[in-house]
Amino acid sequence: xxxNFTAFNSIASGGRRGRLDLSHRTVETPVFMPVGTAGxxxxxxxxxxxxxxxxxxxxxxxxxxxxxxxEAIRRMGGLHRFISWPHAMLTxxxxxxxxxxxxxxxxxxxxxxxxxxxxxxxxVFTPEHSMDVQIALGADVIMAFDECTEYPADRAxxxxxxxxxxxxxxxxxxxxxxxxxxxxWFEESGGRTQSLLGIVQGGMxxxxxxxxxxxxxxxDFDGYAIGGLAVGEPREVTLEMIAGTLPLLPRDKxxxxxxxxxxxxxxxxxxxxxxxxxxxxxxxxxxxxLLFTRDGRINIKNKQYAEDQGPPDPNCDCMVCRRxxxxxxxxxxxxxxxxxxxxxxxxxxxxxxxxxRRVRSELETAANAx
Amino acid sequence: xxxNFTAFNSIASGGRRGRLDLSHRTVETPVFMPVGTAGxxxxxxxxxxxxxxxxxxxxxxxxxxxxxxxEAIRRMGGLHRFISWPHAMLTxxxxxxxxxxxxxxxxxxxxxxxxxxxxxxxxVFTPEHSMDVQIALGADVIMAFDECTEYPADRAxxxxxxxxxxxxxxxxxxxxxxxxxxxxWFEESGGRTQSLLGIVQGGMxxxxxxxxxxxxxxxDFDGYAIGGLAVGEPREVTLEMIAGTLPLLPRDKxxxxxxxxxxxxxxxxxxxxxxxxxxxxxxxxxxxxLLFTRDGRINIKNKQYAEDQGPPDPNCDCMVCRRxxxxxxxxxxxxxxxxxxxxxxxxxxxxxxxxxRRVRSELETAANAx
Numbered sequence: 001x002x003x004n005f006t007a008f009n010s011i012a013s014g015g016r017r018g019r020l021d022l023s024h025r026t027v028e029t030p031v032f033m034p035v036g037t038a039g040x041x042x043x044x045x046x047x048x049x050x051x052x053x054x055x056x057x058x059x060x061x062x063x064x065x066x067x068x069x070x071e072a073i074r075r076m077g078g079l080h081r082f083i084s085w086p087h088a089m090l091t092x093x094x095x096x097x098x099x100x101x102x103x104x105x106x107x108x109x110x111x112x113x114x115x116x117x118x119x120x121x122x123x124v125f126t127p128e129h130s131m132d133v134q135i136a137l138g139a140d141v142i143m144a145f146d147e148c149t150e151y152p153a154d155r156a157x158x159x160x161x162x163x164x165x166x167x168x169x170x171x172x173x174x175x176x177x178x179x180x181x182x183x184x185w186f187e188e189s190g191g192r193t194q195s196l197l198g199i200v201q202g203g204m205x206x207x208x209x210x211x212x213x214x215x216x217x218x219x220d221f222d223g224y225a226i227g228g229l230a231v232g233e234p235r236e237v238t239l240e241m242i243a244g245t246l247p248l249l250p251r252d253k254x255x256x257x258x259x260x261x262x263x264x265x266x267x268x269x270x271x272x273x274x275x276x277x278x279x280x281x282x283x284x285x286x287x288x289x290l291l292f293t294r295d296g297r298i299n300i301k302n303k304q305y306a307e308d309q310g311p312p313d314p315n316c317d318c319m320v321c322r323r324x325x326x327x328x329x330x331x332x333x334x335x336x337x338x339x340x341x342x343x344x345x346x347x348x349x350x351x352x353x354x355x356x357r358r359v360r361s362e363l364e365t366a367a368n369a370x
Numbered sequence: 371x372x373x374n375f376t377a378f379n380s381i382a383s384g385g386r387r388g389r390l391d392l393s394h395r396t397v398e399t400p401v402f403m404p405v406g407t408a409g410x411x412x413x414x415x416x417x418x419x420x421x422x423x424x425x426x427x428x429x430x431x432x433x434x435x436x437x438x439x440x441e442a443i444r445r446m447g448g449l450h451r452f453i454s455w456p457h458a459m460l461t462x463x464x465x466x467x468x469x470x471x472x473x474x475x476x477x478x479x480x481x482x483x484x485x486x487x488x489x490x491x492x493x494v495f496t497p498e499h500s501m502d503v504q505i506a507l508g509a510d511v512i513m514a515f516d517e518c519t520e521y522p523a524d525r526a527x528x529x530x531x532x533x534x535x536x537x538x539x540x541x542x543x544x545x546x547x548x549x550x551x552x553x554x555w556f557e558e559s560g561g562r563t564q565s566l567l568g569i570v571q572g573g574m575x576x577x578x579x580x581x582x583x584x585x586x587x588x589x590d591f592d593g594y595a596i597g598g599l600a601v602g603e604p605r606e607v608t609l610e611m612i613a614g615t616l617p618l619l620p621r622d623k624x625x626x627x628x629x630x631x632x633x634x635x636x637x638x639x640x641x642x643x644x645x646x647x648x649x650x651x652x653x654x655x656x657x658x659x660l661l662f663t664r665d666g667r668i669n670i671k672n673k674q675y676a677e678d679q680g681p682p683d684p685n686c687d688c689m690v691c692r693r694x695x696x697x698x699x700x701x702x703x704x705x706x707x708x709x710x711x712x713x714x715x716x717x718x719x720x721x722x723x724x725x726x727r728r729v730r731s732e733l734e735t736a737a738n739a740x
Contacts, residue, residue, distance in 0.1 A: 039701060043708035046693065068701045072677055076697060081679075084693045307442055309451075323416065323454045327446060331409060331438045338413035341708055 005029075005223065005254045005275075009367035014246060014273030017363040020056075020254055022140035023185070023192040024080060025088040027055045029254065030270035030363075032356045033090060033278040034349055038063045039083045042283050043341040044349065046085055051319070052350050053357065056088035056140070058278050061133055062097030066116050066123075070136040078138030078184035090141040090278070092258070093130045093172075093199070096148045096227075107147070109167060127171035131179065131196075138184045139194065143225065144172035146199040151231040158203030165201045166215055172196065173219055195222040197256060203228065204237050206244045213248035223254035230259045230279075239268070246273050263292055263355055270359045282352045286344035289333045292351045300344065305330040318350030375399075375593065375624045375645075379737035384616060384643030387733040390426075390624055392510035393555070393562040394450060395458040397425045399624065400640035400733075402726045403460060403648040404719055408433040409453045412653050413711040414719065416455055421689070422720050423727065426458035426510070428648050431503055432467030436486050436493075440506040448508030448554035459509040460648070462628070463500045463542075463569070466518045466597075477517070479537060497541035501549065501566075508554045509564065513595065514542035516569040521602040528573030535571045536585055542566065543589055565592035567626060573598065574607050576614045583618035593624035600629045600649075609638070616643050633662055633725055640729045652722045656714035659703045662721045670714065675700040688720030 004021035020027040034041045034049065036057045041049055049057065059079055064070060076082050079089060095112075098105065102114035102123075111126030130145035145168045149161040173196060180193040198221035202208030209226075216224060226245050229238050242257060249255050256276035257269055266277050282292065289301040293313035298305075300312070308326040320329075320343045332340035374391035390397040404411045404419065406427045411419055419427065429449055434440060446452045449459060465482075468475065472484035472493075481496030500515035515538045519531040543566060550563040568591035572578030579596075586594060596615050599608045612627060619625050626646035627639055636647050652662065659671040663683035668675075670682070678696040690699075690713045702710035 038705050038707060039698070040707050040709045043712070045709060045712060047689070067705055068676065068697070072697075076677055076679055076695075082695075082701075083698055084695075306438065307446055309446055319417070325446075325452075325454075327438070327442075328409070328453055331452075335408050335437055337408060337410050338708060338711055339410045339415060342413070342415060342712065 005252065007251060007275075009364055010273075011271070011363060011366045013271050015271040015359075015363050016251075016273055016275070017360055017367065018254070018275055020088075020275075022056070022088045022195065023189050024086060024140050025055060027088050028360060029275040030356055030359055031056060031276055032266055032352050033058050033276060034352075035060075035278055035280045035283065036083070036085075037280075038067065039079065041345075041349070042287065043338070043345050044283070046083070048319075048346055049085075049349075050087070052346065053353050054087075054349070056090060057085065059083075059089055059091045059137060059139060060097055061091045061094035061130065061137065062101065064091075064137055065094060065133050066118055070133040074136035074138070074184050078136075080138065080185070088141070089139040090276075091134050091137050091139040091143065093143040093145040094125055094133065095130070095146045096259075098125055099148055099150075107164065109164065111145075111168075127168040128175040131172055131175040135176070135179055135183050135194065141195045141197060141223075142176070144169045144196060144198045144221070146201055146227055148231065149201055149203045149228045151204065151228075151233045153203045155203075155205060158205055158208055162202050162208055162212055165199065166212065169198050169216055169221075170219060173198070173221065197221055197223040197225050197254070199225045199227040199258070200245055200249075201228045204233055204241060206241070209241060209245050210248060213245055217248070217250060221253075223256065224249045225256040225258050227258045229257065230261055235265070238265075242269060242272065242274065263352065266352065267355055267359055270356065271363070282348035283345045286348045287341045289340075289344070291329075291344060292348050300326060300329050300333050302330070312347050313351065316347065316350060316354070318347055318354075320344075320347040320350070375622065377621060377645075379734055380643075381641070381733060381736045383641050385641040385729075385733050386621075386643055386645070387730055387737065388624070388645055390458075390645070392426070392458045392565065393559050394456060394510050395425060397458050398730060399645040400726055400729060401426060401646055402636055402722050403428050403646060404722075405430075405648055405650045405653065406453070406455075407650075408437065409449065411715070411719070412657065413708070413715050414653070416453070418689075418716060419455075419719075420457070422716065423723050424457075424719070426460060427455065429453075429459055429461045429507060429509060430467055431461045431464035431500065431507065432471065434461075434507055435464060435503050436488055440503040444506035444508070444554050448506075450508065450555070458511070460511040460646075461504050461507050461509040461513065463513040463515040464495055464503065465500070465516045466629075468495055469518055469520075477534065479534070481515070481538075497538040498545040501542055501545040505546070505549055505553050505564065511565045511567060511593075512546070514539045514566060514568045514591070516571055516597055518601065519571055519573045519598045521574065523573045525573075525575060528575055528578055532572050532578055532582055535569065536582065539568050539586055539591075540589060543568070543591065567591055567593040567595050567624070569595045569597040569628070570615055570619075571598045574603055574611060576611070579611055579615050580618060583615055587618070587620060591623075593626065594619045595626040595628050597628045599627065600631055605635070608635075612639060612642065612644065633722065636722065637725055637729055640726065641733070652718035653715045656718045657711045659710075659714070661699075661714060662718050670696060670699050670703050672700070682717050683721065686717065686720060686724070688717055688724075690714075690717040690720070
């Protein structure tokens with residue numbers, strides 16, 4: 001089956017309140033998806049993710065392919081069972097990490113040859129292989145294999161990169177359709193399969209983005225992502241690319257902007273009609289002492305918090321803000337204690353998930369009023 | 371007030387089921403106390419410690435004195451409030467860490483001059499200063515300042531070391547009695563104070579241990595610890611020292627063996643009449659991939675667990691064993707993920723706390739039957 005997406009409320013700016021009916025869970029949209037790179041949202045136990053209301057998390061195909069290996073995960077019933085996350089999951093295609101983490105990349109129409117950042121071993125990812133790996137992992141939503149065009153990229157480079165991505169999108173889709181019944185939980189789910197999303201690329205060129213979107217829509221994916229953003233371009237360019245691309249994507253399918261963003265960005269994009277977003281920012285920033293609060297970002301290591309007995313964010317009622325003080329989080333962070341990463345990450349995720357909960361509520365209210 | 375200890379059930383081997391009435395909590399004994407060095411049981415959030423049934427945890431005076439500083443903690447109302455642990459706590463005297471972690475120690479009758487392992491700054495710990503710091507931290511149970519005699523130590527060295535410890539015990543007690551009302555929570559607790567325990571030293575010499583115990587008992591502490599064990603001596607020597615010392619300690623006061631031990635040891639000592647024990651082993655081993663199970667220790671990194679979907683310990687019903695597989699813990703540990711330390715530590719603590727729960731129950735049954 002393909003993804004069942006219902007957009008049941010829309011506002012003038014394009015934002016819509018919706019619902020994704022996935023094999024392992026119904027997900028309320030717009031949704032922010034915490035990133036669980038190697039089968040774990042770093043430093044946060046699964047039961048806490050559940051209590052924070054996370055409905056869908058990411059896994060990274062590149063990392064899981066290298067360790068513990070997709071065949072091992074397939075033999076254990078898929079990623080959901082392996083990491084004990086019985087809710088929704090999404091895997092990326094592996095492309096982004098191949099380009100950002102691995103060494104000695106050699107790209108061709110066929111795919112990418114690269115060396116592992118772990119042990120230097122040589123590997124090849126093709127669209128077909130990315131699909132095989134993602135089918136073995138068995139996330140509910142998987143992504144077409146693409147090349148994330150770097151920034152800045154001149155037009156010739158962006159065109160060439162897009163040519164790879166478009167050819168690989170077609171091959172990803174064909175291979176997925178031929179093999180989707182091989183997902184580890186096919187039988188136990190009564191014959192459900194994964195959903196495959198295509199990825200719009202094209203650098204920062206609006207006409208290339210248009211061409212990319214139109215060709216992908218012709219191929220008829222289960223949904224569409226906008227990739228290659230938040231790679232160093234100015235924020236207004238990110239916004240321009242999203243604003244230019246969203247109207248080209250079908251309204252009855254989910255729309256996903258990959259790898260964004262700051263709290264104000266995810267709110268803005270959600271209100272423009274983006275249904276799904278993911279970003280390492282809340283958890284990565286947390287591991288670097290940066291906390292998001294209603295009053296802005298704070299570096300919890302700052303000396304001013306040394307004896308501050310107030311909660312990290314006075315407007316937050318997450319389990320961290322209810323129990324611990326800024327002084328304690330500063331102490332843990334300064335001392336390099338493992339609990340710092342855990343508590344800081346929990347708060348930042350609660351903050352991000354709380355924004356989306358509020359946005360969903362606002363979309364309902366605005367649409368009902370309109 | 372002094373510690374209120376009730377030993378309400380004893381068995382022939384000396385083991386007794388008891389209860390410690392402390393300022394912040396009643397603690398069922400025999401008890402195992404997880405070690406929370408720098409104000410955190412490494413990698414484990416406080417609410418999980420509560421759900422595991424931990425009734426009392428340790429803090430290390432040396433670490434907290436250096437960072438964030440005992441005066442800061444005093445100003446914030448004491449360690450309980452600072453780390454949000456409203457239950458019982460114990461702090462050591464700082465002596466052990468001064469001797470094991472700091473540099474350029476210079477010992478005299480007065481006390482110890484040392485350099486911080488963090489920044490090389492120079493500090494002096496005397497018995498009076500250790501008491502001041504521990505009163506500022508405000509743990510329910512605090513320890514006399516002592517020198518932990520190294521192993522091996524010849525008789526002359528053990529005698530000299532014991533002379534320091536005995537002189538410091540007297541001064542610790544006098545200073546504590548003069549200043550105990552300065553504990554940060556004195557008023558709010560209705561005038562309760564901390565309990566001070568003396569520490570038996572004497573190396574591996576039974577007569578020195580006897581001399582140490584007898585002199586401490588004369589001083590009339592709130593309870594007695596046996597220190598200077600598990601410092602490298604053979605296990606049978608540890609046992610001999612404990613067996614030789616316990617009968618010299620009053621039956622109506624708590625008896626604490628510091629820094630032990632393996633699971634079979636804590637069970638054995640508890641059945642011999644030791645009421646309190648602490649050890650970094652369950653958490654430190656966890657961070658090094660070592661899990662304790664009913665069937666013995668396992669190194670979760672071993673390849674044999676790569677696709678083992680069974681729980682870490684099939685006989686354990688802790689939150690980790692109920693949810694996660696050996697394969698997943700192996701993956702997290704191998705990948706160096708933060709969640710590995712958290713989950714491995716939770717299981718090992720559950721294992722240790724479970725042993726003591728069972729021992730308490732067995733002591734009740736045996737005493738009732740006897």
